[in-house]
Amino acid sequence: MNYIKAFAPATVANVACGFDIFGFAVDEPGDVVEIYRRDEPGIVIADITGDEGRLPRDPLRNAVTVVMLRLLDHLKIFDFGCEVILHKNMPLGSGMGSSAASAVAGIFALNELLGQPLTRQQLLPFAMEGERIACGSAHADNVGPSLMGGFLVIRSYQPLDVFRITVPENLYCTLVNPDIEVNTKDARFILRNEVSLKNAISQMGNVAGLIAGLMQEDYDLISRSMVDVIVEPIRAILIPEFNEVKQAAIAQGALGCSISGAGPSMFTLSKGRETAERVGKAMQQKFAEAEIDSKIYVSAINRDGPRVLATA
Structure with a gap:
């Protein structure tokens, strides 16, 4: 094999109450990587599209x-x-x-090109290094689900311990990306280093409730548990019309609504x-009323993660 083209999906991290420990993959959007073998040693970035x-x-x-490079x-x-060639x-x-x-598409494609010497679980620490380069922190709540698919829980970072949980077949994510930008480093910088015991207890209850609700297909428990009392109240100020958009989503039947990763994208589960789809239109309309363009993506939880698109 001298050529491979692979896709890796976007992800929703934190998932309301699960800051840095929850994440799941969606069907779209995602990045595509093409790798062409050449005789000379070394890796060259021939082109990047879509990054301006x-x-x-x-x-x-x-x-x-x-x-x-780390894998090699x-x-x-x-x-x-x-x-x-990276297609953003x-x-x-x-x-x-x-x-x-991007990191997952690259590491997955290379591993396939080399004959799968490592499992996806074994590739995870290498993929995390891409996050360190991009935002200064080697967290796994995005790369983990993008690489392994499904809904992922990061139980520990030292040592790294991750696992997937089952989710209802009829659970759908609405992901709305407004045409604004929030820098991940800035979004982490504004967070407090300490939280009150009251908020910690509330957050732990919601984390446990969300896991139980997903595994038991208890939609009411999922809804009650999609509450973030620690991070969302601080980061919401970075997203114009956040409260109005969230209220519109809930009014249209969403189980819950919160910030996707560091924002500005917002997500719901329904x-x-x-x-x-109805929730997405309502959210987009609220952004439009504030003269903010946005894109909507609706999908079930992506259980497959990255995939090969072509080889030669």
Whole structure:
């Protein structure tokens, strides 16, 4: 195999109450990576589309290639050479795991090209290094679900311990991306380092309730548990019309609504596609009333993660 083209999906991280420990994959949008083998050793970024020239072309500074270099070093493959083309299909700073999708597409495609020497679970620490390059923190709540698919829980970072939980077949996500940008580093900087015992107890109850609700297909419990008393109240100020958009979503039947990742994208969970699509239109309308354009993506939880699009 001398060529591979692969897709990695966008993700919703935090999922309301689960800051840095919950994340799930969606069907779209996502990033696409093409890798062409070449005779000369080393990785070259041949092109990046969709980034308006904002991403670095240096392989040592781009999330898509840094993870590939780490994998090759781990496998002690020093004579491998390739050209990489990255197709960015989501905006930077969107809160949909943009850098994670790039890193996952790159590491997944390379692993496939090399004959799958590592499992997806084994690839996760390498994919996390792409996040470190992109935003300064090697967190797994975006790269994890993008790489492994489904709804992921990060139980621990030291040591890394992640697992998937089952979710209802009829659970749908509405992801709305307004045409504004929130820098992930800035969104983390404004967070408090300490929380009150009262809020910690409330948040832990919601985390436990959301997991139980998802696994038991208890939509009412899911709805009651999609409450974030620690992060959302602070980050909401970075998103114009946040409260109005959230209220519109709930009014149309969403189980809950919160910030996707660091924002500005917002997400909801709903029972059934019809409700999820209706919710999306209501959210988009609220943004439009504030003269903010937005895009809507509706899908069930993506259980598959990345996939190969073409080989040669």
